[in-house]
Amino acid sequence: MARGEGSGKFVSQSKFGWGFFGTELRRRREAAELTQQELGRRVFCSGAYIGQFETGIRKPQPDIAARIDAELGTDGYFARMCEELINNSPYASCFVEAAYLEGLAVTIREYAPTFMPGVLQTAAYARAVFLGFHPFVQEDALKSWVDARLERARILDRSTDPLFWAVLDEGVIRRRVGGTAVMHEQLMHVISLVRKRRIGVQVLPYEAGVPALGGMVSFMTFDDSPPVVYEEGHQSGSLLDDPVRVAQSERSYGLVRSAALSPEASLFLIESAAREYADDH
Missing domain, CATH: 1.10.260.40 (lambda repressor-like DNA-binding domains)
Known part of the structure; x- marks a missing residue:
C-alpha cells in the first residue's frame, strides 16, 4: 500500500x-x-x-x-x-486479507499508476514512500512499516509461483521518490528481477493517454479458489471476488496491457531511466 x-x-x-x-x-x-x-x-x-x-x-x-x-x-x-x-497484523485493516492472499496466489498481476508495487520495493524506496505520506512518523513506526513491506516481497524468493506481472505507468519510473540514488537502486532491483526471469514488467508510456484503470489494481489467482481483485484508494481498499466485477476488471487490465510497451521495450526504457539517475547522482 x-x-x-x-x-x-x-x-x-x-x-x-x-x-x-x-x-x-x-x-x-x-x-x-x-x-x-x-x-x-x-x-x-x-x-x-x-x-x-x-x-x-x-x-x-x-x-x-x-x-x-x-x-x-x-x-x-x-x-x-x-x-x-x-x-496483530502489520497491515492496514483494509489490506489484511489481500496481504494474506498474496502468499497463496499462483499468479499476481498488478497495475501501478503512481508508485512501484509493494512487493518490488527496496527498503529505501519504501521508506521514502511512507515518509511522503507520514512526514512526522516516529522512527520505530517507520521501520516496522518498511519491515512489513519487505516481508511481503519474500514471495519472490520462491523459484516458481507466484507468476508476477506488473504494468507500471511511466510516471512510476520518472517520479524521483527519495532522490536519484534511491531511484537508481529501485530500478536496478526491478531490472535484476526481470533479467532473472522472476517477474514480467511492462511500462504504460505517457503517450498512451488515459489508462483504462484509474488506480492501483492487483489480480490474484489460486489453485483451488476463484480469482480475486484488490483495488486500492488513498485511504481505502476493496477485495472483490464477484465474478462479474472480476471479469470487468480483467477486461480493463487487458486494455492497459495492450496499450503498454512490449516487455523488451519496457526493459530498455527502465534501463535508460536507471542510467539517467546514475548520471544525475
Whole structure:
C-alpha cells in the first residue's frame, strides 16, 4: 500500500492463528450439526466461503465472524478472535486479507499508476514512500512499516509461483521518490528481477493517454479458489471476488496491457531511466 502498512508498530504475535480459527469454526459448526452450506446461508455468504474459512484459505471479515457467533451461540468468540488476528497484523485493516492472499496466489498481476508495487520495493524506496505520506512518523513506526513491506516481497524468493506481472505507468519510473540514488537502486532491483526471469514488467508510456484503470489494481489467482481483485484508494481498499466485477476488471487490465510497451521495450526504457539517475547522482 502507498501508506503505512499498519497501525505504526508491530504488536505482539497472537497466540491464535487463522488455521486455529478455521479448526475451531469447523469443530463448532459440526457440533451444531450444520453443513457448510447451511451455516453460509445463515450468515449471508456461500458454503464454499465457510469451507475456505475452515481451511485457512480465506479470512472472514469481522461482521461475518459476528454473525457466525450469533448462529453458533459462541458469545462473541469468533468475532474477538478475528479482531485480535486483524489487530496483530502489520497491515492496514483494509489490506489484511489481500496481504494474506498474496502468499497463496499462483499468479499476481498488478497495475501501478503512481508508485512501484509493494512487493518490488527496496527498503529505501519504501521508506521514502511512507515518509511522503507520514512526514512526522516516529522512527520505530517507520521501520516496522518498511519491515512489513519487505516481508511481503519474500514471495519472490520462491523459484516458481507466484507468476508476477506488473504494468507500471511511466510516471512510476520518472517520479524521483527519495532522490536519484534511491531511484537508481529501485530500478536496478526491478531490472535484476526481470533479467532473472522472476517477474514480467511492462511500462504504460505517457503517450498512451488515459489508462483504462484509474488506480492501483492487483489480480490474484489460486489453485483451488476463484480469482480475486484488490483495488486500492488513498485511504481505502476493496477485495472483490464477484465474478462479474472480476471479469470487468480483467477486461480493463487487458486494455492497459495492450496499450503498454512490449516487455523488451519496457526493459530498455527502465534501463535508460536507471542510467539517467546514475548520471544525475
